[in-house]
Amino acid sequence: MNDLTPAEVHAxxxxxxxxxxxxxxxxxxxxxxxxxxxxxxxxxLPLDTVEPTPPSP
Amino acid sequence: xxxxxxxxxxxxxxxxxxxxRARQLSPVALVRAFLDRIDRLDGTLHAYITVCRDQALAxxxxxxxAVARGERLGPLHGVPFAVKDQLDATxxxxxxxxxxxxxxxxxxxxPVVARLRRAGAILxxxxxxxxxxxxxxxxxxxxxxxxxxxxxxxxxxSSSGSGIAAAAALAAVTLGEDxxxxxxxxxxxxxxxxxxxxxxxxxxxxxxxxCWSMDAIGPITRTVEDAAVVLSVIAGPDPGDPQMRxxxxxxxxxxxxxxxxxxxxxxxxxxxxxADTHPExxxxxxxxxxxxxxxxxxxxxxxxxxxxxxxxxxxALADSEGAGAHQRWLRERxxxxxxxxxxxxxxxxxLPAAAYHQAARARALITREVLGALERVDLLLAPxxxxxxxxxxxxxxxxxxxADAAARFFKRRSYTTPFNxxxxxxxxxxxxxTTTGLPLGLQIAGRRYDDATVLRAxxxxxxxxxxxxxxxxxx
Numbered sequence: 256m257n258d259l260t261p262a263e264v265h266a267x268x269x270x271x272x273x274x275x276x277x278x279x280x281x282x283x284x285x286x287x288x289x290x291x292x293x294x295x296x297x298x299x300l301p302l303d304t305v306e307p308t309p310p311s312p
Numbered sequence: 313x314x315x316x317x318x319x320x321x322x323x324x325x326x327x328x329x330x331x332x333r334a335r336q337l338s339p340v341a342l343v344r345a346f347l348d349r350i351d352r353l354d355g356t357l358h359a360y361i362t363v364c365r366d367q368a369l370a371x372x373x374x375x376x377x378a379v380a381r382g383e384r385l386g387p388l389h390g391v392p393f394a395v396k397d398q399l400d401a402t403x404x405x406x407x408x409x410x411x412x413x414x415x416x417x418x419x420x421x422x423p424v425v426a427r428l429r430r431a432g433a434i435l436x437x438x439x440x441x442x443x444x445x446x447x448x449x450x451x452x453x454x455x456x457x458x459x460x461x462x463x464x465x466x467x468x469x470s471s472s473g474s475g476i477a478a479a480a481a482l483a484a485v486t487l488g489e490d491x492x493x494x495x496x497x498x499x500x501x502x503x504x505x506x507x508x509x510x511x512x513x514x515x516x517x518x519x520x521x522x523c524w525s526m527d528a529i530g531p532i533t534r535t536v537e538d539a540a541v542v543l544s545v546i547a548g549p550d551p552g553d554p555q556m557r558x559x560x561x562x563x564x565x566x567x568x569x570x571x572x573x574x575x576x577x578x579x580x581x582x583x584x585x586x587a588d589t590h591p592e593x594x595x596x597x598x599x600x601x602x603x604x605x606x607x608x609x610x611x612x613x614x615x616x617x618x619x620x621x622x623x624x625x626x627x628a629l630a631d632s633e634g635a636g637a638h639q640r641w642l643r644e645r646x647x648x649x650x651x652x653x654x655x656x657x658x659x660x661x662x663l664p665a666a667a668y669h670q671a672a673r674a675r676a677l678i679t680r681e682v683l684g685a686l687e688r689v690d691l692l693l694a695p696x697x698x699x700x701x702x703x704x705x706x707x708x709x710x711x712x713x714x715a716d717a718a719a720r721f722f723k724r725r726s727y728t729t730p731f732n733x734x735x736x737x738x739x740x741x742x743x744x745x746t747t748t749g750l751p752l753g754l755q756i757a758g759r760r761y762d763d764a765t766v767l768r769a770x771x772x773x774x775x776x777x778x779x780x781x782x783x784x785x786x787x
Contacts, residue, residue, distance in 0.1 A: 258714070267662045272643050275658050279651075282711045286659035289717035293624030294667055297674050300618075307672030309525035310679065310735035310760075312512030312557040 256295065258288045320345050321481035322783050325391045325538040328484055329432075332379060332390040339375040339390030339434065342484075343368050346392045346436055350482050356463060356787045358455030359476035361397045362404055363437040368392065371434045378432075387541055389432030394483035396471045397438035397454075398445055399529070400518035401425050408520045409441040409470075411453045411648050412641060422518025424487060424529050424546040431545040436483050439473030443653040445494055445522045446470065446634060448721075450652045450708050458704070459501060460784035461750055465701040468501030470494040474532040475502035479751075480784055485533045485542050491522045492626050493696075493728025495530050496740035500696035500753025503742045503782065505770070506532045507539045510761050511735035512557045514543075515550030521637070523630040524555065526732045535780060536741060536771040540564045543763065557761070564764045572772045573608030575765070577601075578689035582619045588723050590699030596744035596752045597695050603776050604693070609769075611693075614685055618678045622733055623725030625678065628671035629733075631660035655711075675733045682734040686759045691769055696740040696753030698724055728755070737763040741770045742779035751779075 264284045268275050275283055320328075320342065331337035347365055354360050375390040400406050400418035407413045421429065429435065440457045442449040447469045457472035459465040460480040467476045471488025475498025478486050488495040490508035499506025507530045514529045521527055531542035547561035583589065584597050605611050635642070635657045642661065646654055685692060711717050731738040736757050743754035754773070758766040774780050 264662065268658065271661060273658060273661060274643075274646065275655075279655050279658060282655045282717075283659045283662070285711050285714045285717045286655065286721070287662055288714040289721070290624065290628065290659070290663060290667075292714060293621075293718055293722050294628060294671065296621060297625075297670050300674060300677055302670060302673040302677070305673050305676035305680070307669055307676060309672070309675070310511065312555055 256291065259284060321349055322534065324535045325388065325484040325533065326541055329388055329391050333385055335379060339372040340369065342390060343372040343392050343434060343436070346483060353480060353787060354482060356458060357460055357476050357480060357482070358440055358452070358457045359473040359480070359482050360394070360437045361407055361440050361454040361473070364404060364435060368434055368436050375432065375434060386430060386432030387545060388428065391433045391484045392436045393428055393433045393485045393487070394436045394439050394477050395425060395487040396441050396474050396489055398441060398489050398520045399425055399487060401435055401438065404438055406438070406520060407454065408445065409443045409449065409452065409454065412645060418518070420518065423515040423550050425518070427546050439477055439486060441472055442469040443650045444520070444634065445489060445491060446653055446656055447494070448652040448656065448707065449650045451650050456704065458787070459701050460787065461503060463787045464703055465750060466501060466704050466707060468498035468701060471498050471532060475499055475504055475506070478502065478504040478532045478534055481534070485531060485538050487529060488532045489519060489527060489529050490732070491526045491630055492725055492732050495532055496696050496728050496738060496753065496755060499532050499740040501701035501751065503751030503784070504532050504534060505536050505539050505739065505741050505780070506530070507543060507739045507767070508731065508737060509543055509547065509763050510737045512555060513547045513561055513761065513763065515553050515556055517550060517552055523633045526630060536767060536774045537568065539739070540568050540767045562761060562764055564767050567764060568768055568771050570768055571607060572604060572769050575609045575691065575769060576689040577604055577609045577611045577691045577693050578614040578685055579611065580619060580692055580694040581613050581615045582617065583694035583727055588698045589695055592746045593695045593699055593752050597754060600743045600754050600773065601693070603773060607772050607776055612689065614689070616681050616685060616730065618681050619730050620726050621674065622678055622729040623722035625671045625674045626725055626729035626733060627721060628663060628667055629675060631656060632663055632668045635660035678730060679734040682730055682736060686736070690758065690765055692757040694755045695727060696755040697727055700746045700750035700752060731757045736760055737766050739766050739770045741774055744779060
């Protein structure tokens with residue numbers, strides 16, 4: 256999985272009506288790429304064996 | 313301040329209430345003692361955003377008159393408390409630690425505040441927090457909260473002021489809110505007791521939300537018994553909250569002192585002996601395990617392999633929900649956020665819905681793992697945090713890479729969030745100090761709606777050790 260670039264992240268943000276500053280954009284890109292890496296191992300889990308429902312009280 | 317006044321402030325709330333009932337202590341004198349400490353210390357510690365001095369003194373006068381008239385008194389009659397500034401109190405602003413809500417005045421008490429007042433407690437004020445309870449705030453609009461054990465260090469968050477006020481005796485008891493560790497983290501960093509109750513046990517109305525399926529209000533106090541008493545006051549059905557359990561809560565007080573003989577405790581291997589856990593924290597947890605064995609508990613090590621994923625799964629869910637709630641302000645008032653809050657919410661805004669959905673399924677697997685372990689044992693035990701409180705300055709450094717982001721945001725949260733994701737109760741109690749004098753926290757988690765066993769084990773450990781008797785130096 257390739258990392259997102261700041262230009263790609265900027266395009267995504269603009270499409271959603273968000274306007275990060277140039278400094279914001281650098282950190283947002285690091286955060287998004289870290290999140291994508293951190294969630295990548297989920298692909299190896301048996302996610303289709305469970306429903307995505309939160310606990311009920 | 314005299315030593316006697318300082319001793320009074322550090323006296324457990326249960327004992328303060330008993331002395332007031334016995335007419336040995338004036339509620340007015342007690343409130344004045346806490347206000348004096350706030351005047352003297354809070355200019356450095358910044359636990360409070362709002363102090364309601366005049367109202368507290370007026371309430372204390374009324375409390376004193378009620379004692380004199382021989383009225384029936386609540387369990388916390390005359391005891392001063394303070395709440396995280398995420399919770400509403402009539403006539404006071406609820407800022408959520410943000411400039412965006414600087415003028416947001418509440419028209420009613422949150423149910424938890426109303427319940428504490430009905431129990432006789434006296435509101436001293438509203439406590440500092442990281443912006444919108446998200447964590448990581450760099451520029452606190454209401455003052456940089458500081459750890460009472462070393463003011464260069466972070467008090468933890470997001471209930472930063474609640475942890476400080478409990479540990480430094482700036483209130484007798486406090487309330488925090490814990491979505492991903494926000495009660496247990498400041499309790500651990502500040503050397504206090506912090507209980508995240510079972511999700512659904514305590515009403516959340518009047519609390520500025522972060523994540524509907526994980527937000528939980530609970531006490532941060534100096535003793536386990538005080539936490540149990542506060543929980544017994546604030547827990548219980550709220551017909552206005554469909555996410556509440558609409559049944560009377562279990563009794564957490566009757567068997568609080570019953571001990572842990574025969575209780576089965578599982579040590580979470582992935583947290584207790586992880587390379588990410590500070591060596592002094594590992595040693596403190598090992599010593600706690602031995603203490604529990606001496607108390608008669610049956611202790612075994614067990615593995616929860618999905619726990620290291622919990623931090624990222626939690627952030628995918630909670631941050632996405634937070635971003636959803638903040639979309640309008642992110643478009644219209646982005647510059648008014650703290651820079652770290654803004655960047656965290658902007659990043660979460662760009663996370664694909666499919667990733668959120670996958671995280672929700674992973675949450676179900678993590679929940680199954682935690683609840684499965686809690687069928688084999690009564691309690692789970694782990695360090696509350698990977699290490700002691702970091703320096704404040706370290707959190708202000710810019711994020712320089714995705715590896716830096718992962719290390720700073722996901723690993724730490726994997727210690728507390730397994731119990732948020734699984735909606736189970738968890739407490740942090742002091743379990744030692746580093747050689748540099750910073751507190752360490754021990755986390756004890758239990759089955760849903762079995763907060764009583766969590767508190768019972770915490771009380772047994774607390775009373776077998778002396779960590780809770782240490783008090784921080786004046787800054």
